[in-house]
Amino acid sequence: MMRVMFIEASSGGVTGGSLTGLYHLIRGLDRERVASSMVLYEPKTIEPDLAACGVKIHHVSRRRLPKEHALLRVEGYQRAKQVGAVARALRWGRQSLRFAVEEGPTAVALARVIRRERPDVVHLGNGLRANFDGVIAARLTHTPIVCHVKGFEKYSQRERRAARHVDALVCMTRAVQAHCVEQGVIGRHTQVVYDAIDESGFQPTRDAAAVRAELGLADTAPCVGIVGNVQEWKGQAVVVEAMAHVHGQIPAARCLIVGGAHRAGVDYERALRQRVNERGLDDVVRFTGFRTDVADVMNALDVVVHASVRPEPFGRVILEGMLLGKPVVAAAAGGVPELIEDGQTGFLTPPGDVEALAQRLVVLLADPDLRRRIGERAQAWARERFSLARHVADMSAIYDQVKGTP
16 A cells, blocks of 8 residues: 655635545545545645545644745835845845744645555655745655646745755646756656546536526526636636627626635635726626536537646646536647647636637627537547546656665
């Protein structure tokens, strides 16, 4: 029996794509062969689902330095930061303070859990920057490290050094791998493993017509939707502006903004609602808030939109739409172009390009046969290329490879 301990460092009170990806991986692992445990730094709504998969959950307290600090109010501080020697000294000082207050104590606490549970492998689920303390804890306990890199981050010299102690650096797309190489972040072994979705766990449970009726959508109204946490970088504002164009050509068209807002996203959602009102789209664009029945809601859509305005490493919602047989229009940046064959299994548009998005939506909403053909090809593509079985097999091989690494 192999014991794998996952360390999930996400914060903000939400269950995002990183933790969801780990959940699907754990669901797919053979429980007769792999025993899973997980360390969380804050409570997560997905914990009951993890527990149902046999995951033993450990909560570790993690202090955080405030992003705002007293020096910001000192006259001349921002100018001083531009001086090379001063900038280096400030950076060194903040890193030292961060280690003393945050990472050092957390590493000690993690090491205690690792020594007690004695996993064969520690899997860091959020890359190097968020898991510097996890790397230290695993090294202190001589436990092999698999580090899953799921984003485009700027790495410091200490993080580049930490990467050398990682036994397997797993990048979720080729774009992420290329970014790591550019940044000088190279583990002992580096491999691309695409995330996947457990299709059996992402199936509609209600008829699409019933869901549309609940949401106040007419059966004949073509509907697009953007699904995900309401945050500025997710691009809901781009979709709102595109719908103003779409509505002018297809008055019956409707749009759902599916997802909740947390912390900084609350002000953004308020501004979005105001923009919808200013554009006269109150009857066109609807906010569903947080939903647990995402598969049901997505199945009721005619087109799924991904509109992130900055490069996204993967884009799980894209695969979810494809697996449900929906045509997806996505922002072509980061790892997203690796998920879609433009014009064949979906469509790509430049990030933030309202006009290009609107044009593509008009074409799709006006042509049911095109939607069906693209959706069918997308579903077959997603099942073949991004299957959970393939993902689990790749990750299991990596665990076998690093197990017992000195």
